[in-house]
Structures are given as structure tokens and as C-alpha cells.
Amino acid sequence: MQEGRFIYLAGFGVEKRLILATAKNIREVFGFEVRFSYITLSPRLGYNPYRRQYHASTILESLSRVHYPDMLKFAALLSFDLYEEGLNFVFGLAQLGGRYAVVSTYRLKSEDERLFFERVFKEVNHELGHTLGLMHCKNKKCVVRFSNSLQDVDAKSRFFCENCSKILPKP
Ligand SMILES: [Zn+2]
Numbered sequence: 023m024q025e026g027r028f029i030y031l032a033g034f035g036v037e038k039r040l041i042l043a044t045a046k047n048i049r050e051v052f053g054f055e056v057r058f059s060y061i062t063l064s065p066r067l068g069y070n071p072y073r074r075q076y077h078a079s080t081i082l083e084s085l086s087r088v089h090y091p092d093m094l095k096f097a098a099l100l101s102f103d104l105y106e107e108g109l110n111f112v113f114g115l116a117q118l119g120g121r122y123a124v125v126s127t128y129r130l131k132s133e134d135e136r137l138f139f140e141r142v143f144k145e146v147n148h149e150l151g152h153t154l155g156l157m158h159c160k161n162k163k164c165v166v167r168f169s170n171s172l173q174d175v176d177a178k179s180r181f182f183c184e185n186c187s188k189i190l191p192k193p
Pocket residue numbers: 148152158166168
């Protein structure tokens with residue numbers, strides 16, 4: 023099958039304005055065109071009532087059944103809190119070198135909407151970077167640097183460093 027050209031973006035419980043702004047950010051940073059996916063997820067999918075959080079890899083696995091013929095990558099923005107075993111929470115999760123990525127907006131919130139949107143862009147770019155084969159980078163400004171806290175997220179840029187940019191595929 024021919025490799026798709028579009029990055030698909032889906033939102034679950036996320037404002038449309040944020041989805042549109044995220045699409046613009048993806049076009050700017052990756053150069054790929056974005057299409058929107060309107061699939062639905064079962065509302066209890068991955069829900070853990072003891073933790074009152076959603077299991078990120080269960081959601082990622084379910085999303086990986088979604089396919090479009092012209093799809094290069096698929097990123098989902100979710101409003102609910104995600105976790106993985108052994109971690110209190112995760113900002114997002116992606117398949118390294120795969121097609122699918124999820125990002126939660128839950129822990130990125132700020133009174134300052136610009137800051138909130140910027141954080142979401144960073145985490146989306148980070149997870150999409152993983153799907154494009156990038157591993158964590160040590161460069162302090164690089165978006166694919168590991169972030170474990172909001173301070174870490176705020177300290178990096180939404181862009182890839184020169185080295186990582188060289189590895190990214192060109193549209
Ligand atoms: Zn990462």
C-alpha cells in the first residue's frame with residue numbers, strides 16, 4: 023500500500039478551536055497537511071474506576087484500528103486524564119515509528135489560553151515525533167525532550183532541534 027500523506031487529527035471532548043489551532047501547528051512544524059477524523063470512542067474505553075483515569079495504551083490500541091487510505095499518522099487529542107502502569111499520569115503516548123499517538127489536555131490546562139494551547143502543541147509534536155521514529159532528545163529546547171512535569175513542558179519549544187529535524191521525513 024502507498025504511504026499516506028496526511029496527518030489525521032481527532033478530538034475527544036476537546037474544543038474545536040484547539041483542534042484547529044493544533045492542525046495549524048502541525049502544518050507549520052512538520053509541513054504535512056492535516057485532515058480531521060470524526061470517529062467516536064466508547065466513553066468507558068480504558069477507564070479505571072479505582073484511579074479515575076484512562077489507560078493510555080488501551081485507547082491507543084483501540085485507535086489503531088482506525089485507518090484512512092491516505093493516512094500517514096493519526097493523532098488524537100483527549101480531554102481526560104491518562105495513565106500507564108507505574109506512572110501517576112502521562113501527557114501522551116505514541117508508537118515509536120508507528121502511526122498512532124494520543125495526547126491528553128487534562129494536565130496541560132492554564133488560565134492563560136495561549137500557554138495552554140502552546141503546551142498542547144508541544145505534546146502533540148512530541149508524540150508525533152515518536153511516530154516518525156524520534157527518540158527522546160537531550161537538547162533543552164527540543165520538543166522531543168522528555169517532559170515529566172509542566173515545568174519541563176514550558177521549558178522546551180514546540181520545535182525540533184537541528185539534529186532531530188534531519189531525521190524527520192520531509193513532506
Ligand atoms: Zn516521549
